[in-house]
Amino acid sequence: MLEAIEAGAEYFIGIFQEGAGWFGAVVVGIIPLLIILLTGVNALIAFIGQERINKFAELAGRPGWQYSFIRYLALPVVAVVALTNPMAYTMGTFVPEKNKPAFYDAAVSFVHPPLGILPHVNPGELFVWLGIATGISAAGLSLTPLAVRYLLVGLVVIYLRGLVTQFIVDRMIARREAANTEPATA
């Protein structure tokens, strides 16, 4: 009888010990670097200042496909790195009305890929990256190659998202305008 209770207690506390071990590994292994890195980047952004970023953002509003690289690649990256989630989306102000959904899609998709190198962009959602990264560390592998590739693939993906979403938005706007020019049936 007593043995059963002991076994039960051991099982119960074992659950928390398992979690505590994981907690300790993450706090010791990740938090110190994160704190120093965050401080450095926060200070850098304070030195650069908001006005300089706004000036750059105005470029993204220009028409023409060659500016799509600025709209869906350069501006989302600068916005996310400098203003972080969620303030980055305020940069949509500088983008023409019909491009706003695609800009948002590109920007919001970039709040996780840089986390391995620039964790300041979204410290509240660090574990989208860290969850898998902790496992890779536990397997005894270096995180840097994965972090770099995550960032680079992220760049390709956000540009693609910008283009695809823009394509869909253009179709929907065209359809709505066609519907509006037809005589109202109601």
Next chain:
Amino acid sequence: METLNRTLETIGRSVGGVVGKIYQAGRDTIDVVLRTVLPFIAFVGLIVGIVQGTGIGQLLADTLAPLASSLGGLLLMSVIIALPVLSPVLGPGAVIAQVIGTLLGTQFGDGNIEPRFALPALFAINPQVGCDFIPVGLSLGEAEPETVEIGVPAILFSRMITGPAAVIIAYFASFGLYS
């Protein structure tokens, strides 16, 4: 004497400014670590404890590991998460992505999944990113209500294409990783 004073004052002021900004940056950092990062680590730690300590982990490992160790399985995962009905529900706080990511992480740690699959997996767990936040995000960019009306479905449908596409791109970008 007066010029020297003025120079000293300018130097002192700019050094003070620099120190102040870095100090403030440190204050912001500690704030975010204490308020957001550490509580989340505690939350995930409890989930990891329950999952690993009770043996659910083994069950999940048997389901998730095969899914995450092939391109087809990861694509399936991304398509399900990107469904326009599910993606806005799964979005908030990226909690789902973070929990699935952590569970997958333990599988990578145990060597049940080839490490190169970490790259496509990072995209497969996250095609819903920001889908819960579209109206707010668009309003932050001062979008008109008509734009929000079109933007929400446009982004949700777009994710059905770009979610799996991201997994495929990441899969091909993972060649040579950890080999």
